[in-house]
Every structure is written in C-alpha cells, then in structure tokens.
Amino acid sequence: PGHASVGPHEDELSVGPRVHLEDRDLWEKFHGLTNEMIVTKSGRRMFPVVRIRISGLVPNAMYSVLLEFVQIDSHRWKYVNGEWVPGGKAESPPGQAIYCHPESPNFGAHWTKDIVSFHKVKLTNKTNGNGQIMLHSLHKYEPRVHIVRVGTEPPASPETLIRNPAYNRYTTHPLPETQFIAVTAYQNEEVTALKIRYNPFAKAFLDAKERPESHRDL
Amino acid sequence: PGHASVGPHEDELSVGPRVHLEDRDLWEKFHGLTNEMIVTKSGRRMFPVVRIRISGLVPNAMYSVLLEFVQIDSHRWKYVNGEWVPGGKAESPPGQAIYCHPESPNFGAHWTKDIVSFHKVKLTNKTNGNGQIMLHSLHKYEPRVHIVRVGTEPPASPETLIRNPAYNRYTTHPLPETQFIAVTAYQNEEVTALKIRYNPFAKAFLDAKERPESHRDL
C-alpha cells in the first residue's frame, strides 16, 4: 500500500471476483431495440448467448457460477403500434429462476482460464424438467451472474447458495445490457431481423432475405 | 457390528466406492469376438460407450472420476485368417492415457445420482489437443475407472491425482469386459456388423443390409 504499482495478486484479493460481459456490441444492438427472448414449452435457448470472462478468483478455491433471471419492474408489457408499453400488474415470480452453470462446481483456475458460456440455458413458460428456466411471457427480466464459493459442505440448491448468507460467500454481477422481455413470438420485427442476421442457426432465413435476385436465369 | 442388518450408511463407509458397468450384455457380445475400437487423427468416440453406476461415495465430499486406458500384454497384435494373433514387441505407452470426466470435480451425491457416461471420450493415434486419448494402433487396452477424492487443494493433472499417493485418496475399478484392440480400420467383420447393428449413428449401413428386397416395383 502506498506504492504506485500494486501487484495484480494483491489487487485481486482485495477487489474480489469480477465479471466482464462478452459480445457487448451485439448485446447493445438488441438492447437498443428492447430485446426479446422466446419462451416455449420445451425450452428455448437465448440469443445472444450470455458469455462472460471471470477474474479475481482464488485459483485453488472451489466455486459455482449461476445465472439468475430477475423480474424487473412490476407490470406486464404489451407491444402496441411498434412500441413496448406497460400493461397490467405483473404476475408474481413462480419461484427462483436460477440456472447453475453445468461445469459447477469447479476451481477458480478453471473459471478464469476461458470464457464461461451460458449457451445451454433454456427458457420456458412451463414448469419443466430441471435446468430449464421458467419465466412469465410479456414480463421483463435482467440476467445476473452469481459467483458462489463452495467448500466441502453438503451440496445445496442454487436458492440456498444464493439466499442464505450464512451458507457461503457469493458475489452478484448484474448484466443490464442483457435485459429482455420474454415472449412466445417476436413482436418487434427489427429484433427478428437481428436474430436472423447474427444467429447461425437461423441462416435458412438469412439466405431468403439477403440473396435478392440471384439464382435467376440469364 | 455383530448384527444381521447393518445400515447402508455404515456399510458404504467401510466398503468404499463401488462401480457397476452398464450395458454388460452388449459389451460381452463384443468382448466375445475380441472388441476393436477405431482410432483416427481427429479422434473417434467409443462404441459401446463406457457407462457406469457409482455407489459408496460420501455425498458431500468432492470427487473427480477418471477413465484410464491401460495397455495390457506387451506385444502388437495382427489379424490373420480371421484371428487375432500376437505379433512383435509392443511400443511403449506414449504417456498417460487418462480421460477426466467433464463433470469433474463434483460432489459424491452428484456422481451417485445418475449413470455416469463417458460417451464424449475420443481415441486418437496422434498427439492431439487435450481431452483426446492417444493409443497405439494394434495394441490391446483395458479401460479402468479411477475415483479420486479431491479437497480444496490446488488443481492437479490427472496423472498427479492418480500416481501420487500422498496427494489424494483414490480407488481403481478395472472393466475387463470393455477390453479392446485399437485399430485404424475394423478387421473382424463380425465386429463391424455388431457396431452397425447397435450404434444409432451407423444406421445408414443397417438399412442397407437389413432391408433385403423392399422398395421394389410391384
């Protein structure tokens, strides 16, 4: 302390876990339009995918990494005349919407080694098999990352890990750029266009729109 | 002690981890013919897949589960006149052929909850990217499961976990029914027929052989 250049080790210990969102440019394209995410009975992946870079962990300590979907503001939304406007009162959250990253638990060194991707999380509007996140259609959500330090204590549910302060230490990292409204079908066609443009799995529809006049006879 | 019915808890603690091989009937079909597994430069999955049921773990303790490929007997093999016969001296193992189950590390309760499947392990004959298992073609191998109890010590390589007795406690579970000879192309056509018959990914070849005279004109 008092020195101009503090070593990164000491710095990490004092600051604690840090989370950096990847693909921020892409996320902001969607966020600027008000992002939408499809929910289906069988579960739908997110696009863009929440991908983060984690730092500031103790390499040989054990952590679980969770993704929570927090219902923000307390009303439904409806899409009228090309705009999202608040509607009636929100339904109360059906339970904790918390997804545990499948590589959990793991060492700090593991989580900080590479980008951590949540591409496998599936959003649903039905109470489904485990691992699937139940959300209310036409409600607004904000994804948040939780990093939970786990010991050799008994395994516990994600809820316990997050809600019980006596249980373990954790940090929370909100990702405001990734906010979205859950929908059963896209409302804003500009959002649809962006999804098609950047999601490789929607390439079938890209081709149809971006090849204007090709494949014609001479 | 001294009682006829000892509780399962006490029993588990004294016996320690136990491993039960799944699909034993299928494995024995192949074993009876001398099983073969393809190795390729880019890595080839195994079929059948090593799937095990684990019991006898402490639910809240942390373990890693490993699959090792041990080179048994010390000579090459060749397939002549429909038989596998020993050939020259074996090449020495290029290094440890140990695959770490991707859900490692995890709680005892996790490993014993469901069948543990090694379907993602890939066998290769080249020194490849990590996670790929390098084997010598025309040599015989026996897969063995290692269950390693890990604490909050620094992460270590699979080799260290297994080879250094001072590092951690582990148990070893040989799976003799899953022995095979590594090959770059199948030698025994009966083995090929079994692979096609039971591996869904080879269904293209099943159809060709099992639909004898259908799809003909009336």
Place this chain on the structure above:
DNA sequence: GACCTTCTCACCTACGTGTTAAGC
C-alpha cells in the same frame, strides 16, 4: 505385393431457427 493408414463421401442422429396456420 501385403499391410496399415488416411481422406473423402453419403447418410445418419440430434437439435436449434423463425415461419405459418391453427387453437383458445
């Protein structure tokens, strides 16, 4: 030549997309 390895291929499994029409 005989043996073994490599590469390309057609044909699958498995499943992630928005579209569209039907349902409520």
Place this chain on the structure above:
DNA sequence: TCGCTTAACACGTAGGTGAGAAGG
C-alpha cells in the same frame, strides 16, 4: 375480433458412422 400461445414444418448447424479409394 383481438391478443396470445401452440404445434408442425422446412431448413439450417454440428457432428458421429462405416465404406471405399488412395496413399505410404
């Protein structure tokens, strides 16, 4: 009718098969 949800669908991504020809 209107708003929202559901299910079937065509068309992609991604990658696991043995066959067969070519290479060494």
